[in-house]
Amino acid sequence: MVNIEVRDAYVDFPIFDAKTRSLKKKVFGKVGGKIGTGAKVPIIEALRDITLSLRDGDRVALVGHNGAGKSTLLRLLSGIYEPTRGTARIRGKVAPVFDLGVGMDPEVSGYENIVIRGLFLGMTRAQMRERADDIAEFTELGDYLHMPLRTYSAGMRVRLALGVVTTIDPEILILDEGLGAVDAAFIAKARQRMVDLVERSGMLVFASHSDELLLELCTTAIWMDEGTIREVGDVRDVLAAYKGHRAMWAGGVGTVGP
């Protein structure tokens, strides 16, 4: 059975080397979680009072401005962070995809990295060997797959990582956006593989600033704001509410043309 239950969860980061004097001037920024200065050490309250229940088949988008707590929540849902207070119970095997480059070794070849990255995401060596040809073809990296990863450009690395990620069979797929370095044509090619990946995943939680991708892959959405859940609902409704707020927050209404 695949599910995640989070109850009254908080995640705090105490900052031991902060310049507390300037914090007391209370110059508040527009982004980020609340900074508590009551204790001896300033504490960033990245998540506050999170209660959430996710089931098999859920396809959840996470939206919110920079520092709203999306990545922290994804790490909590992956079991990478423990809540400071409250509980987070995760049932199912999690494939966390935060930084596409994590779990790769710059000194070994692209082919070897296909296996290493697959192991990192919970696959077996045999499963990855079986899928290596398909991944190789998808990446279009040709003979570069025999070269050490350190010789690859940023976009070439993302191609390899995306090739691997889109062949796995996850129970719980946790995705943080990180597709910036690849060219648009490759993203278009990767899109169908992403859709197939999500279809065979038990559960998806996906944080992204791309409305288009969220609408394609997700059915419900959670709007994070200053470390709390501001709204949960149908992905279209929540995106519309968030975008309306974002336009107001930026000091304008809608987009400003040239």
Ligand SMILES: Nc1ncnc2c1ncn2[C@@H]1O[C@H](COP(=O)(O)OP(=O)(O)OP(=O)(O)O)[C@@H](O)[C@H]1O
């Ligand atoms: N390792 C950390 N140490 C200290 N503070 C952190 C750490 N990680 C996150 N934070 C703080 O927690 C808050 C939430 O950050 P988080 O990365 O979850 O935001 P986000 O919604 O993913 O933002 P973005 O859209 O910019 O990626 C921010 O105020 C950030 O400064």
